Amino acid sequence: MTKLKWYEDLSKLINVNHVKKDEPLRTYTFTHTGGEADILVSPESNNEAGEVLAYCYENEVPVTFLGNGSNMIIKDGGIRGVVLFLGKMKDISHNGNKITAQAGAKIIDVSRYALEKRLTGLEFACGIPGTTGGALYMNAGAYGGEVSDVLESAVVVTDKGELQAVTAEDLGLGYRTSNIPDRNLLVLEATFALQAGEYDVIKEKMDDLTFKRESKQPLEFPSCGSVFKRPPGYFAGKLIQDSDLQGVQIGGVMVSTKHAGFMVNVGGGTATDYVNLIRHVQETVKEKFGVDLETEVRIIGED
Numbered sequence: 238m239t240k241l242k243w244y245e246d247l248s249k250l251i252n253v254n255h256v257k258k259d260e261p262l263r264t265y266t267f268t269h270t271g272g273e274a275d276i277l278v279s280p281e282s283n284n285e286a287g288e289v290l291a292y293c294y295e296n297e298v299p300v301t302f303l304g305n306g307s308n309m310i311i312k313d314g315g316i317r318g319v320v321l322f323l324g325k326m327k328d329i330s331h332n333g334n335k336i337t338a339q340a341g342a343k344i345i346d347v348s349r350y351a352l353e354k355r356l357t358g359l360e361f362a363c364g365i366p367g368t369t370g371g372a373l374y375m376n377a378g379a380y381g382g383e384v385s386d387v388l389e390s391a392v393v394v395t396d397k398g399e400l401q402a403v404t405a406e407d408l409g410l411g412y413r414t415s416n417i418p419d420r421n422l423l424v425l426e427a428t429f430a431l432q433a434g435e436y437d438v439i440k441e442k443m444d445d446l447t448f449k450r451e452s453k454q455p456l457e458f459p460s461c462g463s464v465f466k467r468p469p470g471y472f473a474g475k476l477i478q479d480s481d482l483q484g485v486q487i488g489g490v491m492v493s494t495k496h497a498g499f500m501v502n503v504g505g506g507t508a509t510d511y512v513n514l515i516r517h518v519q520e521t522v523k524e525k526f527g528v529d530l531e532t533e534v535r536i537i538g539e540d
């Protein structure tokens with residue numbers, strides 16, 4: 238089957254305005270890099286997402302899930318098959334001390350929603366620029382908190398196309414990891430169990446974390462956040478700094494001079510620049526300190 242056929246079929250299956258062909262992905266990623274998706278589908282409901290997945294599984298069309306693109310480098314050759322962009326499914330609701338968010342709701346918005354409802358537990362997420370689905374996938378965390386501390390359950394679609402309710406334990410959450418990729422699950426929504434708190438206390442904590450983040454991270458440039466995971470016993474940023482790599486640039490991508498763990502697109506950077514700079518940093522750190530840096534950022538797509 239060709240991408241034209243996928244486009245025609247999917248346009249009949251769901252709202253035609255939610256299906257695009259040869260869509261540039263650089264506008265969907267935080268690094269502002271990446272090639273095109275053969276087909277990009279932006280469902281607005283669980284039903285639409287389910288229909289698209291069923292079609293892809295039935296017709297053996299490769300499918301890639303995309304949240305806010307804040308932890309992804311999509312290579313310059315783009316992505317073959319269908320990219321399922323969840324960003325339009327962003328409802329957030331609450332019931333007592335529990336908040337339920339659709340996969341595409343930004344975790345920052347869920348954190349702000351918790352503040353409005355005077356619920357504590359999600360303050361750590363107030364500056365993490367991903368979606369709820371992406372935050373579960375990565376077990377996102379910051380400043381001592383992470384998704385696994387507050388996640389109660391989720392609704393997912395399995396790789397057999399079945400809708401399933403799962404508990405947090407089922408998702409095998411660990412340091413910046415989960416079993417979502419191994420099981421090829423699509424997260425549709427998540428429920429967080431929080432505690433009643435006081436508005437001013439929650440707000441103060443969020444303001445404090447925001448201040449820390451803004452003073453330490455190069456948020457004025459496109460980036461994908463921390464490129465590497467923390468290697469056991471070390472800090473990736475410190476190893477990079479001590480390897481004199483800050484300011485090193487390949488093409489339009491540079492190791493940030495403000496935060497050594499970040500690589501910023503200083504203008505015209507490509508995904509290939511990112512991949513080459515990542516490799517250069519890994520090789521240099523390995524040579525100097527014998528430490529393997531594992532990427533936290535997901536690198537996908539074709540060269």
Ligand SMILES: Cc1cc2nc3c(=O)[nH]c(=O)nc-3n(C[C@H](O)[C@H](O)[C@H](O)COP(=O)(O)OP(=O)(O)OC[C@H]3O[C@@H](n4cnc5c(N)ncnc54)[C@H](O)[C@@H]3O)c2cc1C
Nearest residue numbers: 304305306307308367368370371372377378379424461462
């Ligand atoms: C400036 C900056 C600061 C950051 N700070 C932090 C931080 O403090 N802590 C932290 O943990 N991270 C941080 N990140 C990284 C990133 O925001 C998180 O990893 C976030 O959880 C990724 O979510 P996303 O929606 O952007 O995922 P994407 O980048 O879109 O996708 C990441 C992975 O999740 C998968 N995925 C996305 N949605 C779904 C879904 N619904 N179902 C199944 N799989 C899905 C994708 O297929 C992909 O493999 C930062 C990034 C930036 C750019």
